[in-house]
Amino acid sequence: MVAEVEIQELVEGCLANSRKAQEALYRCFYPFAMGIAQRYARDEMDAADIMSHAFVKIFKSIHTFDSSKGSLHAWIKRIVVNEGLTHIKSRSRFSENVELETVEEPLIATTVLEEMSASEIMELVKKLPPATHAVFVSYAVEGYNHREIAERLGISEGTSKWHLSEARKSLQKQLQLLYG
Amino acid sequence: MNQRLPYEEVVSSKLQSLPLPDLADAIWARVERQLDIDLPTDDGGGNPAPPAGPSTGTVGWGLSVFIVALVSLFFLFKKDQHRVQPTTVINAQKVSSPQDTNTNRIEENTRSTKQEPSPLQRISAPSTETGDSSVNIPITSIVPDLADSAQTKPATLVVAPPVQDSGKKKRGVSGLSDGDYRIVPKKDN
Numbered sequence: 629m630v631a632e633v634e635i636q637e638l639v640e641g642c643l644a645n646s647r648k649a650q651e652a653l654y655r656c657f658y659p660f661a662m663g664i665a666q667r668y669a670r671d672e673m674d675a676a677d678i679m680s681h682a683f684v685k686i687f688k689s690i691h692t693f694d695s696s697k698g699s700l701h702a703w704i705k706r707i708v709v710n711e712g713l714t715h716i717k718s719r720s721r722f723s724e725n726v727e728l729e730t731v732e733e734p735l736i737a738t739t740v741l742e743e744m745s746a747s748e749i750m751e752l753v754k755k756l757p758p759a760t761h762a763v764f765v766s767y768a769v770e771g772y773n774h775r776e777i778a779e780r781l782g783i784s785e786g787t788s789k790w791h792l793s794e795a796r797k798s799l800q801k802q803l804q805l806l807y808g
Numbered sequence: 809m810n811q812r813l814p815y816e817e818v819v820s821s822k823l824q825s826l827p828l829p830d831l832a833d834a835i836w837a838r839v840e841r842q843l844d845i846d847l848p849t850d851d852g853g854g855n856p857a858p859p860a861g862p863s864t865g866t867v868g869w870g871l872s873v874f875i876v877a878l879v880s881l882f883f884l885f886k887k888d889q890h891r892v893q894p895t896t897v898i899n900a901q902k903v904s905s906p907q908d909t910n911t912n913r914i915e916e917n918t919r920s921t922k923q924e925p926s927p928l929q930r931i932s933a934p935s936t937e938t939g940d941s942s943v944n945i946p947i948t949s950i951v952p953d954l955a956d957s958a959q960t961k962p963a964t965l966v967v968a969p970p971v972q973d974s975g976k977k978k979r980g981v982s983g984l985s986d987g988d989y990r991i992v993p994k995k996d997n
Contacts (some may be wrong), residue, residue, distance in 0.1 A: 635966075658832050663824065672829045680838040687843060737842060741818040742973045746826045749819055768816035768825050796813070 642690045645704025650687050660701065661708045667765045670754055682711040711769055713762055714778050722759035729736050740807050755799060756795055763788050764795035 638656065639650020660677060669675035686707055693703050741749065753761060762781065766772045767788075772780075774788040781788070812820070843849075 647840065647843070647849055650843065654836055654839060655832060662828050663826060666826050666828070667823055670923055672831065676831050676835050676838070679835045680842070682841045683839045684846065688846060726826055736820045738815045741815055741822065744822070746822045747823050750826055768812055768840065769820045806867070
């Protein structure tokens, strides 16, 4: 784990447009950022696209990072999530025809999920439609609320809630098919 | 307020530990390429210079062609000089008044062609060092009757002592002086 002081030095190097510092910062945050990118990607190529766009954006806008307003991890996470959502949006249309006020809460046994591997769970999530996938990952994994998700996706909060509800129902059906 | 269900907590913790693909180098190469376009750097630390674009290739080609042309001219001139230098005696076949419009020409013993450009032009062609297109080789022993350019064929007049240029190799046959170059007109009886 890289110390905060070293990260600060890397940030200063990136501000000076030092390629070495940029590469060092990229490799330092590669595991963290790739973990996020994978959750929004259909496959490795998608994840690589999200990562490359995100890091170019990070280095081009590093001068806007303010350490007094938050950590570098949170700043980078926001950029990678936004790139992930942008990537999904570019591949699919986000329907605004449906709205929901209250999200359904189907019963899903956690024990089943606990026995599954991360890759198997990810495969279930990838089977969701793109918009539903994006909302589910943003809400359930990244911890964003519906207002934040709606802003990032350019949809209403009601549409975001509808997608989350659809994701939960779909996952429940898939788990029931797999495990009865 | 974000209220995650229990199973979503499990999903979240599981997906935080997804195995990572080994794409760090490949992705960095893409990022670096894009940064070289969007944020070019003068960082000398291991940042290789961008590859030569079409402009430097074109310049290199042009330079090569120019050098080849210069070398060709040089050899051409040298060849012409070899043809010219053996001419020590120029026999004028006919010398007449300027009013003679037909055959007031001087033939030389060498194998010079009739279609050759003016020896002045030939001799002056390689004189690029001085940048002066004028002749820098003194021409001697010109028959006075040839002063009228309308009456003569300048292509047949070749009088050229060796060029003694500071930076150039000595030309011509050694042992010959200016007096050796003379025109001996033939007299018709």
